[in-house]
Each structure stands twice: as structure tokens, then as C-alpha cells.
Amino acid sequence: MFDATALNRRSYRAQGIAKAVFCLMTVALVVPVLLIIGTLIYKGGPAISWEFLFTPPRNGMTEGGVFPALVGTIWLVVVALLASVPVGVAAALYLSEYAPDNLLTRTINLAIINLAGVPSIVHALFGVGAFVHFFRFGTSILAASLTLAVMTLPVVIVATREALQAVPQAFREACWNMGATRWQTIRKVVLPNSISGILTGVILEVSRTSGETAPIMFTGATAFIVFLPESVFDQTMAMSYHLYYIATQQTGVPEEITFGVALVLIGIVLLMNAISIGFRVYLRGLKKW
Amino acid sequence: MVDATSGAAPLNGDPGPRYDEAPIIEVRDLTISYGRTPALRDITLDIYRHEIFGIIGPANSGKTTFLRALNRMDEFNPGMDVDGTIRINGKDINDWRNVYALRSRIGVVFPLPVGLPLTVYENVAFSPRLRGIRKKAQLDEVVERCLTRAALWDEVKDRLDSLGSLLSGGQQQRLTIARALSQEPELLFLDEFSIAVDPVTTMRIEDVLKELRSELTIVLVTNLVQQARRLADRTAFFLTGELVEIGATEDLFERKVEDERTTGYIEGRFG
Amino acid sequence: MAATAAAMDRRDLAWYTDRAARVLVFIGGISAVVFILGIFVFVTKEGLDFVFGALNLREFFTSIEWRPTSNNPTYGALALIVGTASVTGFAMLCSVPLSLGAALFIAEFATGKTRETLKILVEMLAAIPSVVWGFVGMSIMHPLIIRIFDVPLGLGVLNAGLILGLMAAPIMTTIAEDALKAVPDTYREAAEALGATRWEVILKVVIPASKNGLLAAVLLGVGRGFGETMAVLMASGHAINLPTSVFDSVRALTATIASELGDTVYGSDHYGALFTLGILLFLVTFVINLTADVVVRGIRKK
Numbered sequence: 001m002f003d004a005t006a007l008n009r010r011s012y013r014a015q016g017i018a019k020a021v022f023c024l025m026t027v028a029l030v031v032p033v034l035l036i037i038g039t040l041i042y043k044g045g046p047a048i049s050w051e052f053l054f055t056p057p058r059n060g061m062t063e064g065g066v067f068p069a070l071v072g073t074i075w076l077v078v079v080a081l082l083a084s085v086p087v088g089v090a091a092a093l094y095l096s097e098y099a100p101d102n103l104l105t106r107t108i109n110l111a112i113i114n115l116a117g118v119p120s121i122v123h124a125l126f127g128v129g130a131f132v133h134f135f136r137f138g139t140s141i142l143a144a145s146l147t148l149a150v151m152t153l154p155v156v157i158v159a160t161r162e163a164l165q166a167v168p169q170a171f172r173e174a175c176w177n178m179g180a181t182r183w184q185t186i187r188k189v190v191l192p193n194s195i196s197g198i199l200t201g202v203i204l205e206v207s208r209t210s211g212e213t214a215p216i217m218f219t220g221a222t223a224f225i226v227f228l229p230e231s232v233f234d235q236t237m238a239m240s241y242h243l244y245y246i247a248t249q250q251t252g253v254p255e256e257i258t259f260g261v262a263l264v265l266i267g268i269v270l271l272m273n274a275i276s277i278g279f280r281v282y283l284r285g286l287k288k289w
Numbered sequence: 290m291v292d293a294t295s296g297a298a299p300l301n302g303d304p305g306p307r308y309d310e311a312p313i314i315e316v317r318d319l320t321i322s323y324g325r326t327p328a329l330r331d332i333t334l335d336i337y338r339h340e341i342f343g344i345i346g347p348a349n350s351g352k353t354t355f356l357r358a359l360n361r362m363d364e365f366n367p368g369m370d371v372d373g374t375i376r377i378n379g380k381d382i383n384d385w386r387n388v389y390a391l392r393s394r395i396g397v398v399f400p401l402p403v404g405l406p407l408t409v410y411e412n413v414a415f416s417p418r419l420r421g422i423r424k425k426a427q428l429d430e431v432v433e434r435c436l437t438r439a440a441l442w443d444e445v446k447d448r449l450d451s452l453g454s455l456l457s458g459g460q461q462q463r464l465t466i467a468r469a470l471s472q473e474p475e476l477l478f479l480d481e482f483s484i485a486v487d488p489v490t491t492m493r494i495e496d497v498l499k500e501l502r503s504e505l506t507i508v509l510v511t512n513l514v515q516q517a518r519r520l521a522d523r524t525a526f527f528l529t530g531e532l533v534e535i536g537a538t539e540d541l542f543e544r545k546v547e548d549e550r551t552t553g554y555i556e557g558r559f560g
Numbered sequence: 561m562a563a564t565a566a567a568m569d570r571r572d573l574a575w576y577t578d579r580a581a582r583v584l585v586f587i588g589g590i591s592a593v594v595f596i597l598g599i600f601v602f603v604t605k606e607g608l609d610f611v612f613g614a615l616n617l618r619e620f621f622t623s624i625e626w627r628p629t630s631n632n633p634t635y636g637a638l639a640l641i642v643g644t645a646s647v648t649g650f651a652m653l654c655s656v657p658l659s660l661g662a663a664l665f666i667a668e669f670a671t672g673k674t675r676e677t678l679k680i681l682v683e684m685l686a687a688i689p690s691v692v693w694g695f696v697g698m699s700i701m702h703p704l705i706i707r708i709f710d711v712p713l714g715l716g717v718l719n720a721g722l723i724l725g726l727m728a729a730p731i732m733t734t735i736a737e738d739a740l741k742a743v744p745d746t747y748r749e750a751a752e753a754l755g756a757t758r759w760e761v762i763l764k765v766v767i768p769a770s771k772n773g774l775l776a777a778v779l780l781g782v783g784r785g786f787g788e789t790m791a792v793l794m795a796s797g798h799a800i801n802l803p804t805s806v807f808d809s810v811r812a813l814t815a816t817i818a819s820e821l822g823d824t825v826y827g828s829d830h831y832g833a834l835f836t837l838g839i840l841l842f843l844v845t846f847v848i849n850l851t852a853d854v855v856v857r858g859i860r861k862k
Contacts, residue, residue: 170399174465175405179391189405
């Protein structure tokens with residue numbers, strides 16, 4: 001066998017050190033997540049009860065629960081999805097199934113990257129300028145949800161495009177050769193075989209949308225309102241804004257309640273995220289081809 | 290040795306190719322290039338009704354490209370440049386207002402079987418459904434007829450609802466033939482269909498093709514010289530994008546050829 | 561038979577449906593471009609009156625006097641720019657090495673279950689909403705910093721920088737990992753066949769081959785930190801100040817908009833000034849994203 005020379009041994013030691021250092025770096029990144037979640041559960045856990053979830057705040061938010069904020073977040077997310085999913089799926093279909101490799105396509109891709117990269121507060125300004133004032137929706141669920149929809153559009157587009165491109169090209173070719181139009185091919189073969197991947201992206205979008213604060217602060221979210229929203233033109237409370245408000249603007253809110261609100265919010269977000277991840281892992285083992 | 294007589298022997302009631310009628314496919318000065326690289330140069334040939342037209346040649350000689358041009362699949366290949374004229378039934382294919390109707394008249398079978406991710410039944414019912422056939426009884430009838438004609442019915446009639454991709458390779462290839470037949474095509478293109486199929490199944494499919502000749506016209510691209518000899522009425526030899534030789538299959542194998550390269554390829558000296 | 565074929569050449573419902581679908585899908589396709597232009601147009605439009613009116617460029621970039629609500633309002637954004645820069649800079653100082661190290665570990669050393677778990681944890685890190693991060697900064701980090709460093713206030717560059725670093729880490733890790741994975745295995749095998757250890761291969765082959773991707777990852781991380789709003793607003797102390805130490809409170813551009821927009825009158829100078837900050841943010845992130853894209857495109861060309 002080969003002898004381990006001094007040089008050899010040294011380079012193996014360097015490798016060992018490198019591996020240990022990088023491992024520590026990774027740990028330094030992921031441990032805070034666990035610590036944060038742990039602390040939120042530890043401090044906010046005792047606040048969580050059915051009553052907390054299903055009653056409105058009382059006594060200047062120092063007592064009671066989060067019901068109106070929870071309902072408001074659901075409204076915002078649903079309306080945002082209704083707006084962004086059709087547009088996002090259409091955009092992904094265009095990019096995956098139609099777009100030639102030309103300047104326009106490159107421009108679209110660049111626009112998607114930028115849409116994802118523009119600061120959320122700039123999206124908020126856009127929402128105020130466009131939806132609240134220009135289209136005269138006022139500060140309403142509609143204006144806030146459309147702002148969220150524009151902001152999270154890249155999530156849907158990117159996930160959908162990935163799901164569409166995972167469908168083997170041979171299926172499309174077979175369909176086209178049978179005389180199916182592009183649309184028939186998409187509807188009968190491409191979409192049915194990518195729908196679960198698209199769903200994964202949509203769930204991820206739910207996760208993103210429900211946690212956003214800046215885009216809704218000036219477009220539709222309000223600090224306190226007793227009534228639940230009845231239409232998209234109403235203002236609403238929202239979990240994320242509620243957390244911001246009681247943490248910074250309202251004094252005398254017991255720690256247990258603020259931590260409880262944070263825990264519910266992060267619970268929604270991580271639950272959705274976990275469903276999305278789980279779904280993806282499950283799908284990987286379920287391919288029909 | 291292989292049977293010396295070339296081409297499919299006429300079966301009962303099969304009058305054979307109609308060389309006296311106008312050709313079903315007329316190709317004139319067809320040149321195809323991908324970007325700057327020409328894949329096919331100046332092809333001119335006719336294909337007649339009810340013949341099995343063989344195309345032989347080594348890899349990369351433009352055989353598949355030729356088939357793709359005939360049903361305007363270049364639309365889906367950015368960068369594929371088609372120049373020249375192709376007429377089917379006397380009509381320039383570029384004059385079709387509804388190119389999908391053109392493609393639906395042409396069944397295509399690929400080298401590797403492409404079962405759509407659907408059940409056996411749905412694979413065959415796919416094309417009829419596209420044409421708007423909805424009635425279950427009618428679909429049942431089409432599925433059974435096409436599977437029977439592709440010599441697959443007996444093997445799959447009890448598992449019509451299982452995924453097509455669960456069948457064996459040979460069965461899948463017959464499934465794609467059944468699917469092509471469900472289009473009720475005038476033309477059937479086969480592109481090296483036996484590449485992933487065992488010899489016994491290959492023979493069964495060849496028998497199916499011989500029977501089909503009485504109803505439609507078959508263009509058979511093959512890398513197996515002897516397969517062309519067994520099936521084709523006439524055969525063309527493509528080499529690096531050029532049509533080197535075209536003629537009755539018999540003549541090619543009897544060395545009544547104009548170009549030495551044809552004999553060289555047929556006898557396996559290159560390719 | 562020729563007659564039948566010709567008779568079939570009709571534009572049927574399927575043909576028209578296909579055409580209609582093509583148009584609809586195209587509209588969806590260009591929507592992203594429409595929206596990005598829309599953002600630019602609307603943010604600029606609302607800021608324009610201010611830009612051509614009360615804005616004094618010299619004051620804007622050199623003065624730290626941001627007093628939009630005083631009787632004699634001044635709009636000096638220097639402290640805000642410095643605030644954003646210091647927090648982002650500190651965040652990157654902590655986060656870039658960690659993120660790239662983590663990317664290296666996940667891409668080159670970790671295998672199987674460990675790898676999957678780490679990737680999922682990084683994804684969870686990315687999922688935590690910014691308002692929760694801000695809350696963590698206020699309620700967990702703030703007292704912690706006071707206790708550890710014995711300073712009077714725990715909200716400042718240190719707090720916001722650490723939070724921001726963690727927030728920007730997932731995007732950097734993910735993109736960097738993609739870049740490392742994109743280096744063909746044949747490179748690695750060739751070097752390993754010459755007797756190099758894995759670490760030598762990484763150092764001499766993988767990192768040089770993926771340096772553009774790593775650079776793009778860092779750029780996107782900077783963009784993310786630069787544009788972050790809620791977390792910075794809540795964890796930075798939000799005081800107009802040129803920081804001299806990491807414990808000083810600062811105020812970021814994004815946070816200024818978030819905290820003041822609600823109190824402005826539509827169309828006023830103050831309103832316009834905040835939109836002008838928005839224009840600045842939009843342009844800077846646009847340039848960062850564009851640069852990252854060009855850098856990445858550079859790799860693909862090779």
C-alpha cells in the first residue's frame with residue numbers, strides 16, 4: 001500500500017479542519033432558527049388557547065385574543081392568491097411553453113428577478129400610489145392584497161415554471177404529433193402532470209404572503225377594528241401588522257400576549273412552509289415517469 | 290439467409306402501391322438547416338399511396354429531420370429552418386390553415402415508446418377525445434379496434450386502467466402504434482421503431498405493418514437494412530443529409546444501384 | 561381522399577381556443593414587465609413633485625437633518641443612507657463568510673439526510689417573516705445585548721446587523737450552493753485522480769470555477785439586506801444618527817418610509833420626500849439585481 005507521506009498527512013489534516021469549520025458555520029446559521037422558535041414557544045405558548053384564537057383583543061389590546069387579525073390575514077391571503085395565481089401560472093406557462101429565446105424573454109426574466117428583489121417598502125409605495133390613490137380602491141383589503149399579489153408573483157412564477165419544466169418534453173412531442181394544439185397539450189398533459197408542483201409553489205406563496213407587513217401597512221391593514229371585514233373594500237386587522245403594532249406602538253401589552261401573537265404568526269408561516277416542503281419531498285417519490 | 294424477395298408480399302385483397310395515381314407526398318428541393326449547419330440538402334422524392342416507403346442510412350443522415358418536416362414539427366423547434374416544397378394530397382403543407390388537422394392525419398411512432406402518463410385506455414382514447422368523441426361506447430370501440438390491430442389487445446384487455454408506462458417495452462411500442470392508429474391517419478410514420486424492442490415483438494409489429502398497408506401509406510425510417518428489405522416497397526438511402534439513392538427495394542438489394550456508397554452501406558461496410 | 565383531407569382543413573373550436581390561450585398566456589407573460597415598470601412609474605410619479613420642488617440635492621446627500629415635520633422642513637438623507645449602509649455592511653460582515661461556508665458545507669461535505677435537513681432548516685430561516693425578526697430583535701436580542709456588553713441600549717447597528725445577517729443568509733447560501741453544484745463533477749474527479757484531497761479540490765478547482773456565482777450570491781444578499789424594512793425598523797433603534805460604534809442606534813431608508821408614511825398628507829412635500837427615498841431604493845436594488853444577473857449570465861456563457 002501507499003505510505004502516508006508528511007505532505008499527505010498535512011493535506012488531510014487541512015481537509016479535516018476545513019470540514020469542521022464549515023460545519024460550525026452552518027450550525028451558526030441554523031441554530032438561531034431553532035432558538036428563536038424555541039423561545040417563542042416557551043414564552044408565547046402559555047398564551048395560546050382556543051379563546052386566544054377566537055376572541056378579539058380587549059382593554060387596549062392588553063387582554064383577549066387575535067381573532068379579527070387572524071380572519072383579516074385569511075382575507076388578505078385569499079384575495080392575493082385569487083389575483084396572483086392565475087397571472088403567475090399564465091406567466092410561467094408563457095415562459096415554459098411558448099417563449100422563444102429572445103430579448104423579450106430575457107426582459108421578462110429580468111423583471112421577475114427584480115420584482116422579487118425590490119424592497120417590500122417600495123412595493124408598499126407602489127400599492128399606495130397605484131391601488132389606493134390611482135385606482136381609488138382606498139385603504140382596503142383589495143389594495144393590500146393586490147400589493148401583496150404583485151410582490152409574491154415571482155414565487156408563483158418560479159415554482160410553476162419549475163413544475164412545468166419537469167414534465168418531459170417527449171410527452172409534448174407525442175401530443176403535438178397527434179395533432180393536439182399547444183393549448184390542448186398544456187391542458188391535457190402538461191398541467192395535470194405539474195399541478196402538484198404548482199400547488200407546492202402556491203402554498204409557499206401563502207406562507208410568504210401571510211407574514212408580510214410593510215406592503216399592507218398603508219394599503220389596507222389597520223391597528224384595531226371591532227368588525228370583521230365584510231367585503232374587499234373594508235380595512236382589516238392582520239396578524240403581521242398586529243404584531244408590529246402591539247410590539248412597538250401600544251404600551252402595556254403583557255409579554256405573554258405579544259409572544260403569543262408572534263407564535264401564532266410564525267406557526268401559520270412555518271406550517272404552510274412545512275406543508276410545501278413535505279409535499280415536495282412526497283412528490284419526488286411519486287413520479288409517474 | 291433472409292427471404293430473397295423484398296417488400297411486403299401482397300396480402301389478400303391488397304392491390305399494393307398505387308404508382309399510377311398521383312403521389313400522396315411530393316417533396317421538392319427540400320433543404321433543412323439548424324442554424325448554419327445543413328441537416329438535409331435538396332431532397333426531391335415522391336411517396337405513393339399504399340406503399341411502405343423505407344428510408345435507410347446511418348445516424349445523423351437527416352432521416353428524423355425529414356419526418357419532422359413532413360408534419361411541420363419545425364414549428365416546435367426554434368432554429369430549424371425548412372426550405373423547399375412539401376405537398377401532401379397535392380396541397381402544400383404550409384397552405385394548411387389548421388396545421389393541427391394536418392398533423393392529426395399523420396400518425397407518428399418514435400424510436401423509444403412515449404406512453405403518455407395516462408392509462409392504457411386513455412392513451413388510445415386521447416386522440417379520439419381531441420376530435421370531440423365523448424360517448425363511452427364509441428371510445429370503447431375505437432380503443433378495442435386499435436389495440437387489436439396493433440396486436441396488443443389480448444395482452445392488455447384486462448389492464449386497460451393501469452398506467453401505460455407499466456407495460457413492457459415491446460408492449461409500450463405497440464401501444465404507441467395503437468395510439469397512432471386511433472388518429473385514423475392517412476399516413477403512418479415510424480422512426481426506428483424497433484430500437485428498444487425485442488426481435489419477436491419486432492416481427493409481430495412488422496406483420497401488423499404489412500396488414501396496414503392496404504389502408505394507409507407508411508414511411509418507415511429504419512437503421513436496420515434488412516428491415517427495409519423485408520417491408521419496404523421502395524427505399525431511399527440518405528447519407529449525411531443527401532438523398533444518395535432511391536428505387537425499388539429489390540433493385541437496391543440486387544445492387545442495381547447508381548451510387549457505389551449504397552452498396553457499401555447495404556453490405557455493412559460502413560454505417 | 562384528397563377531398564377529405566382538404567375538407568378537414570378547417571379552423572375549428574380547438575384552433576380558436578389555442579389562439580385565445582396564446583394571447584392570454586402572453587399577457588400573463590409580460591405581466592412581470594408591466595408590474596416592474598408600473599412600480600417605477602407610480603413611485604416616480606408620486607415623488608416627482610417633490611423632486612422638482614422642495615428637493616435640494618446637495619442637502620439631500622450631505623445633510624443629516626431629516627426634519628420633514630418641522631415648521632422649516634429639511635430633507636437631509638445622509639444619516640439614513642449611512643444608517644442603511646452601516647447596518648447592511650455589518651450584516652454582510654457577519655453573514656457572507658457564514659453563508660458561503662454553509663454553502664460549501666452543504667454542497668461539498670454534507671451528504672444524505674444531513675444535507676436534506678440542513679437545506680430544510682435554511683429554508684425555514686428564509687420563511688420567518690421580517691416582522692417576527694424585528695420582534696426577536698426587540699424582545700430577545702435587545703435585553704441580551706444590554707446584559708452581555710453592559711451598554712444602555714441594545715437596539716442599534718449590532719442588533720439590526722445580526723438580524724439582517726441571518727435574514728440575508730438563506731438567499732446567499734442557496735444561490736452559492738447552486739453555483740457550487742453547477743461545477744461539473746468531471747472537474748472534481750480529474751483533480752481527485754491527481755491525488756488532491758477534497759479540500760484541495762474545493763480550494764483550487766471548485767471555488768475558482770464558481771466565483772461568479774458566489775459573487776452573485778453575495779450581491780443578492782446585499783440587495784436583500786439593503787431593502788429589508790420591518791426588522792431594521794424595529795431592531796435598529798430608529799434614531800437619526802451617524803454611528804460611531806456598533807451599539808449606536810441608527811435609522812434606515814426603508815424604516816423611515818415605513819414609520820412616517822402613515823402620518824403624511826397625500827401630495828405633501830413630506831409624502832413626496834418619502835417616495836423619493838423609494839425611488840432611490842428602487843434604483844439601487846435594480847442595479848444590484850441587474851449586476852447579479854449579468855455576473856451569473858457570464859458563467860453560463862462560459
